[in-house]
Amino acid sequence: MxxxxxxxxxxxxxxxxxxxxxxxxxxxxxxxxxxxxxxxxxxxxxxxxxxxxxxxxxxxxxxxxxxxxxxxxxxxxxxxxxxxxxxxxxxxxxxxxxxxxSARQGSPDALDGGHLSIAGHELDLDELRFSAEPDEERDCVHVEVWHPAFPSMPDGARNQVAFLSLDWLLGEDGVEIWVGGIEAITTPGATLTGPELAALVAALDPADGEPRWRAMSGTVDGHPVVAIAQSPLRPARWPGHDLHVRLEVPYHRRDGNGLPTKEALADLHALEDHISVHADGAVVVAHETSDGLRTTHLYADRPAAAHALEPLISSWPDGRVRLTVTPDPAWEQIAHLNP
Structure with missing residues (x-):
């Protein structure tokens, strides 16, 4: 390691x-x-x-x-x-x-009867309205925020109100996980109330708790690459998991494009299932496969959780599995897999 x-x-x-x-x-x-x-x-x-x-x-x-x-x-x-x-x-x-x-909490009724003094304006927070445009590729929504006072307010103050109101309604983690772009607008058109926006965002979280995976493909140095990643791939979903664990698993049986054969893929899946079941304090968030190498990305919440993976990979028959652990609280190591 x-x-x-x-x-x-x-x-x-x-x-x-x-x-x-x-x-x-x-x-x-x-x-x-x-x-x-x-x-x-x-x-x-x-x-x-x-x-x-x-x-x-x-x-x-x-x-x-x-x-x-x-x-x-x-x-x-x-x-x-x-x-x-x-x-x-x-x-x-x-x-x-x-x-x-460890993050500000949200409440669907946070704006009810509220007032905010900012940039020389007294805002009735009940008058805030929102629109939400779904982004299926990123499993999030882009939100527009409108208030009748926005046309006469400076850009900085409008943006501050937009971000504050979303934090109050959804909580900091809710915004980080489920909201993409945020824009304060000066033209009427947004119609959702605060509780309606909060309900819409809450519905994005799968009721069954099962992870959603997104498939991707491309090329690196002329070799085809296929990847899958949990979606949305945001660190706020797993607070405390700030150690990036990279497993590089070689495989011998591959097709003409360097990708694993059906038999090799079954063995790789079996290894990953074994890791997922027995990992304590680590979560698998993505895989990349190309040119005889399967790279599995995990994040762990403590060094011991990373060390505990060693016996799970020691008997891989196609060669040594390389395991690298890097502190990565902002999840920069997998930024290329996050649209």
Missing amino acids: IFRRRRKDDPVAAIDAFWAWWATARPRAERQITGDADDRLIAEIGALVSAIHPELEWEFTAGTASRHLLVVSACGDPALRSLAERWRRAGPAPDETFGYA
Whole structure:
């Protein structure tokens, strides 16, 4: 196995320091939420979150299963999403008073009766309207956002309202996974209310929970390549899985194009099924096949999950399976498979 070290140490100590502090500071947080202002508490939380990473943000908000929710957010940065998830996993279990989340949560009724002051305008959020254009190739929707005040607002403010409203309705992960392009428009035409848009996006997630796969083909260096990938191929679907695991599996039996014969493909599928069943903390997200080599892409949530794959591939009869593990929180290693 090849394991490439991170250039910087993981912020494990900073995460541990946060939760050690929270164990004693939580009563102060409960008083803060009920109206007992504590500027020192706010400053302390900000400093502890910044120590994990300076680009992370945090907030208290209303919960669902718990009355209150403490959120540490990557603010849409996929390179930080797994770090926020590691913060959450290291914390205590939720209870009636406090829950914990690594992304801002959405609510279909988030805009009801809401108002927003921005760029000198007072917006009634109930007046926001949306349109959603399905993109079947990417398993997402492109969303347009309209408000009667948009024509008189600067571009930056319109765009800010568009992104904020989608985060409030769908949650940060919902936007990251299911929304493609976002555009703030100044011409009436969008007709969906916030709850209608939220219901439409929720319906994109398969009810049976089974993964969807998308097939692709092309050529590399003159050799045909066929590939399949889970869709949508977004890291927010598997927060915390930030280690790219690349398995390069050789096969001898191939046709004139270098692709596996029927018999070889059956053996490759059997190996992949074996890996999928026994992998703990790793998920198969894509395959590429070309010129006698089948490359399987997995993402793991911890180094031990990657090491656990070694005995599963050790007996492959067509030669040595090369396994490479690379830190990749933004999933850049498979960007070419994501339309």
